[in-house]
Amino acid sequence: MKIFDYQATGERLPYPALIESIRQIFIAGCVVPRRHIHAVDGDDAAATLLIMPAWQKNKFMGIKHVTIYPDNGKRHGLPGLHSTYTLFDAQNGVPVAVMDGNQITCRRTAAASALAAKYLAREDARNLLIVGAGNVAREIAPAYAAVRNIGKVRIWNIDADKAHRLAGDLKQQGFDAEAVTDLEAAVRDSDIVSCATLSTAPLVLREWVQKGTHIDLIGSFKPDMRESDDAMFAGTSVFVDTDEALDKAGDLLSPMAAGEFAREQVLSDLEGLCQGRHPGRTAADEITVYKAVGAASEDLAAAVLVYQG
Template identity: 30%
Template structure:
């Protein structure tokens, strides 16, 4: 029998702070660039198109001696049954023995690592003095993206909020976001006075719900898109020189958030070339012949290591295609398990 750590969502929230998650995801990207971590091909299956599907992302982290997978199921009819439409589970294994190590709820970890990923794209590709951030999409992922951006970027002063379907949702988030940032991200650091005060200052920015996306894009230097859109929302002619865009929503073939023509004038960096060209924001520009794979400068880890250059001038338009890779889930799940053991929280079962 094997001792397996089991962590539910509430326990995981007690183990993870966004600063540590950003650091963990940065480490993942550099390990991948150094060929010390590997992503295996993604598996996707539709049980019923538009109604129920699942995907499996997997890989291994050599330095951490772990491998594993995250399985995410989407059942669109679940809310009618008082169940969440998206259900995720992560499994971790010891790479030296193959023994199971952990079984974790994936929802909060996915939110945290996805927020960190979008912010890391901005941290390494946006102009450092950028002050205006636009969040496109006001759903579950938005607070994670906003918290991570404010932690990763030094000079953001205004955060604009745009919902592509309902302006009232953007207004609602405008009213709630400061409370969400405090309760969901700041409170984790309440025992660390220095960090708490530094983050409290960073979170003290202006939030503004907007109805006119074109105007908001023209006013923004950093943009994150996190929607399930299948048609472009941001047009090429709206994007001013020097803008950075982190595209987070496209994680399945056919999804698209920004005009494919932006790719023709942008410097494009991705988290994983294979995923980006098959299921990411980069898929449509390639399929429509705007660019080919050679137009992709490289992966974000290579930028972080200095092996390649992303932004080379203040006027560059940069796009970061963040599809989400299993290595993020494995690294952050492993971190959660270690912290849970230190705090003696969560359950341990014999399997």
């Protein structure tokens, strides 16, 4: 059985190849049971364990185990998310590899976000706003650069120091990046707004969003987590990664409960976009909203790419 540590896993997941691998698994299809979500007793009241399986017949099967401890940063100076990924031969159940799940999670999340933007963001979108400065947020700009000609990158985070550090890291990668403190102004001046936080209160408001903007909401994955207000889903073109988002994401559950939005108004999931069943953006002034909670099929696509090298 092969072992891939953090560095080895990341080195085998370049964004152009990863985005295409995720696209192909959505086209081919994949068995994805509903994830298991368990609250974990402890000092961190929001501690959560996720178990996410997926497989393709006679090919590969994988299971990701994820722990989410939102208070880790302030309590222990640690990231809030940790995970491992185990890959199996689906023909016989033999485990073939164990790899760093954090790299799998962060990179496939950013890659799936960029894949959605390939269909939903304007072709001429250049100004990118990243809301958040954690492990997933730092992958957004490199992933988006694989599908759009990104010019200016702005970063807003509730902890301004972390936003400045991420801006510095992105500058070293060649991006024209800066940290900002005025979130409203940054949203108004962005073509793409990508939110990758663990927020439990709305951050980006619909009234700030200009025509033609693509809103990417990829941080929240539980009913008590929010990155946008209810109005974000009224009068906009809404897409999801999978139907699971409609059952588990606070960003969607809240406007549905308030009567601002109905699940039937979702235009397509990511599979439908990849398979060409929906064209994605249809007008330059359209406001597109993509809500994702993550899909185990994306993890599997990434893990197979790592394993096969």
